[in-house]
Amino acid sequence: MANALSAVDKLNKFLSQASAALVLLLVLTLTYEVIARYLLQxxxxxxxxxxxxxxxxxxxxTVAHLLQRGEHVRVDVLSHYLPPRLAAGLEALLYLLLFFPFLYILLSVMPEHVAQSWRIGERHTAGVWLxxxxPFKTWIMVGMFLLGLQALVQFLRALGVVLKGDQA
Structure with missing residues (x-):
């Protein structure tokens, strides 16, 4: 089981690090646009x-790797002062009550929505480029699935702390 949890961690870390190249591409795109717009009119x-x-x-x-590293915005006013096992129990409970139901609802409707988008060759109509x-909808769905996998890993680790008193 530890190998499966580690594999999810490694996959999300790899994807997060690999996506750094996208930031460079984004900077180049915006730099080109500024030059074209303001210098070349x-x-x-x-x-x-x-x-x-x-x-x-x-x-x-990047979002799943951030969850793994604990770098999401958290409201841990209570859990910060709790003993580790109780804090882990609270975290596991909140995953069950808040995170997983939301993710289930989201992922239960997304595949059909994405498939329909592919079937009709959907285009973005806000501009003239169309x-x-x-693909945009597809990677959002894939990313949410990866976030769900990482959340499951975090939940199982928290459960391991509750049950065994140590890191799973």
Whole structure:
């Protein structure tokens, strides 16, 4: 079991680190747009869509690793003062009551929504470029699945602390 938990950790860490290249691509895209818009007086029609898609891909590939590292925003006013086993029990309970139900609802509707987007060749209609939106929706769904896997790992570790008193 420890190997499976470690594999999820390693996968999410790898994806998070690999996505750093997207930040460089984002900076290059925005730099090009600024130069084209303000120096050449010829703005692009693709930079806005490209920038939010690159940003979303970076964020969604990073969010599970941030959960693993405990770097999400947390309200730990109570758990900070609790003994480790009780704090872990509270964390496990909150995963069960808040996180997993939300994730279940989200992931239960996303596959059909994403499949429909692929079937119709959905395009983003906010601008004139009309880029395909189905890859965007796909990586959001994949990222939420990876976040769910990491949350399951964190839940099992918290449960291990509750049951055994040590890290699982």
């Amino acid at each position: 010829s703005p692009t029609i693709w930079a806005y869509d490209t920038s939010y898609m690159l940003t979303s891909l970076f964020v969604i590939l 880029p395909p939106i189905y």
